[in-house]
Amino acid sequence: MMLHLLNRSPRSTATYQDLSEAFGADDHLLLIEDACYxxxxxxxxxLEPFGGRVSVLQEDLVSRGLAxxxxxxxxxxxxxxxxxxxxxxxxxxxxx
Amino acid sequence: xxxxxLLLHAAPYSHQAALSALRFADTVVANGHRMKTVFFYHDGxxxxxxxxxxxxxxxxxxxxxxxxxxxxxxxxxVCVAAGLRRGLLDVSEANRHGAVSHSLEAPxxxxxxxxxxxxxxxxxxxxxxxx
Numbered sequence: 001m002m003l004h005l006l007n008r009s010p011r012s013t014a015t016y017q018d019l020s021e022a023f024g025a026d027d028h029l030l031l032i033e034d035a036c037y038x039x040x041x042x043x044x045x046x047l048e049p050f051g052g053r054v055s056v057l058q059e060d061l062v063s064r065g066l067a068x069x070x071x072x073x074x075x076x077x078x079x080x081x082x083x084x085x086x087x088x089x090x091x092x093x094x095x096x
Numbered sequence: 097x098x099x100x101x102l103l104l105h106a107a108p109y110s111h112q113a114a115l116s117a118l119r120f121a122d123t124v125v126a127n128g129h130r131m132k133t134v135f136f137y138h139d140g141x142x143x144x145x146x147x148x149x150x151x152x153x154x155x156x157x158x159x160x161x162x163x164x165x166x167x168x169x170x171x172x173x174v175c176v177a178a179g180l181r182r183g184l185l186d187v188s189e190a191n192r193h194g195a196v197s198h199s200l201e202a203p204x205x206x207x208x209x210x211x212x213x214x215x216x217x218x219x220x221x222x223x224x225x226x227x
Contacts, residue, residue: 005223007113033112059119060112079123086221087098094224096105 001026003089007033007096010046019095020049030085031056031074036064041071057082099132100124101219103212104226107139108157109150111227114143118160120223125168133171133215134161136204139227141179144172144204165203173215176206 004027008015016038023029029050031039038046039056047054055075061067070076077085086092102121106113117134124131136143148158164170174184183199186206190198200206216222 007116007226032116060116079119080127082120083123083127083129086100086223090221092221092223094226096226 001028001089001091003027003085003092004029005092005094006031006035006038007094009034010038010043015095016046016049022093023050027053028085028089029054030077030082032060032082033057036061036066039071039074040066040069042069044071044073047071047074055081055085098129098220099218100129101133101135101215101222102131103135103137103222103224104140104143105138106225106227107142108145108148110139113225113227114140114157115155117223117225118155118157118164120225121164121170122160125164131164131168131170132219133173134164135212135215136172136174136178137212138175138178139182141174141182141184144174144179144184144200146201146204147199162203171215172204173207173211174200174204175212176208179206 004019036056037043052073055077058076058078102117104117108114121131143157143161145158150156161172165172185195185198186200187198
């Protein structure tokens with residue numbers, strides 16, 4: 001059970017591809033920084049490989065003006081939620 | 097309570113990563129965990145500059161790291177090889193290299209990558225922030 005931290009926009013297709021190949025059945029993906037763009041409803045294809053186990057960081061979303069454009073399958077969490085994910089997942093890997 | 101270590105690869109102000117890491121560190125201590133170590137690597141060493149002087153209405157990242165050390169005892173470890181290449185020298189390294197001044201002061205410490213391995217082995221969580 002691993003937490004994957006991703007900060008690249010969905011234009012970085014190779015990073016998303018590599019991540020999808022490493023993503024395990026019990027893993028969770030957190031989108032931060034420019035990866036928030038992948039949480040838009042219009043970009044939902046980028047998140048298909050992750051089976052709905054995806055969250056996005058609220059303050060990075062708001063700072064990019066994306067708060068109203070989010071795909072409903074993506075959970076929105078704040079910094080405390082980010083920390084909580086690192087508490088419940090013993091290992092965290094960052095993709096960049 | 098968990099012991100956290102952060103690995104920061106990103107220069108201050110060039111990317112969001114340094115600010116993300118500082119915000120995360122503040123959240124760690126606000127929730128009762130221990131922010132044990134921050135390791136500054138690659139361009140992340142610039143976070144340790146004693147000469148950093150951002151505008152007063154912007155976040156002062158180096159002061160943010162120092163505050164974590166002062167209030168929570170966080171170790172601020174700077175990779176010596178990455179630092180020297182980029183002009184991050186403490187007094188002793190500045191003297192050794194004949195530099196006109198130094199640019200790194202306590203509580204930041206120049207250390208080797210062995211200290212990063214040690215932080216990985218002695219912390220419950222290691223979170224990487226990169227550009």
